[in-house]
Amino acid sequence: MTDELFTDFVRADREQALGAYGIHVHQEGRPPVEHRFRSDDRVNLYSVAKTFTAVAVGIAESEGRLGVDDRFLDHFPELRAIAADGFEHVTVRHLLTMTSGSGHLWFADRRVDALDLLHEFVAEPLVAEPGTRFAYTGTGFYALGRLIARVTGADLRAYLLPRVFGPLGLHNPAWHCCPLGFPFAESDLFLKTGELARFARLLLQSGVWEGKQVVPPDFVDRMTTDRVDMKEGDAHTDGYGLGVWLEPGGTYRMHGAYGQLAIIDPARRATVTVTAHTDDDTPLLAAVHDLVLPRLG
Known part of the structure; x- marks a missing residue:
């Protein structure tokens, strides 16, 4: 089963230099299978x-x-x-869908020079009315991490330890922090391929893990139904939800730079998870859709 499932993908990785580190497939009713291209280490999952x-x-x-x-x-x-003028109308939903209207552009690979990145984000002038413009950036999710700390008294990583990381058996994951000690939230969480696959499976199972409701099922549903359109899509992108990319045909994915992918396919009751390092991950994503998912029936 393993060789048959991954034969074409392994060939494509070799011929197209896809840069895959590992690929993991889970489908309900079958044992999970994984193919390694290099040692199974925790890697930066980026976005x-x-x-x-x-x-x-x-x-x-x-x-x-x-x-x-x-x-x-x-x-x-x-x-x-x-x-900034208008920021008083920015909601949590706007930050989750990256439609705050803020002109602030930042990602975790950039140095933080501000005394407080959240203050810099809030003060940045808006370039669009909240809810009307999708703009891909990391600051909104960093702000959400700060919000979790404000309303719970625990930083984002500490908050998720007993609620998600612990139940999934993700022991002591590293999550890089800003100069003030708050996890970057938008990037720089480190997990193995199979560890990320557990999180993908959790979403496939409507937030249930080993009989326990870990994530509210209605929120898992809203992650894909509360969607926003984008000015430019591609063959595998049809909008953005609450922290996930939406795809044509009902699949959706987590997607990080350099080829970190976790695709959830509710119709096939399957997930495909990839960690990698490639400067252009478009061929990698296409290979998963063309060479792996169709083999799952």
Whole structure:
């Protein structure tokens, strides 16, 4: 089963230099299978971390600590004095869907020079009305990580340890932090291929892990139904949800730079997880869709 499933993908990796480190397939009713191209080490998941942050927001909402439609500044009233005009209308949902309208552009691979990155984000002038413009950036998810710390008293990683990382058996994951000690939230979470595959399986199972409801099922549903359109898509991208990329045909994915992928396919009751390092991950994503998913029936 393993050789048959991965034969074409392994050939494509060799011929096209896809850069795969490992690929893991889970399908309900079958044992999980994995193929390694190099040692199984924890790697930076880059923007896949955004999905973990979104799930933290969903759990916090179920605990009554916040609401997805809360205005962000209602939880940070001390920042109203420095907030850009219009930022008072930015909601948690806008941050989850990257539609805050902020002109602030930042990702975790960039040095943080501001005394407080959150203050810099809130003060940045808006370039669009909140909810009207999708713009891919990391600052909104960093702000969500700060929100989790504000409403729970625990930083994002500490909050998820007993709620997600622990139940999934993800022991002591590293998550790089800003100069103030808050996890970057949008990136720099480190896991193995198979460890990320457990999280993908958790979403496939509507938030249930080994009989326990870890993530509220309604929030897992809303991750794909609360969608926003993008000006430019591609063959495998049809919008953005709450921390996930939406694909044509009902699949959706977590997607990090350099080829970190976790595709959830509800119709096939399957997930495909890849860790990699490639400067252009478009062929890698295409190979998963063309050479792996169709073999699952």
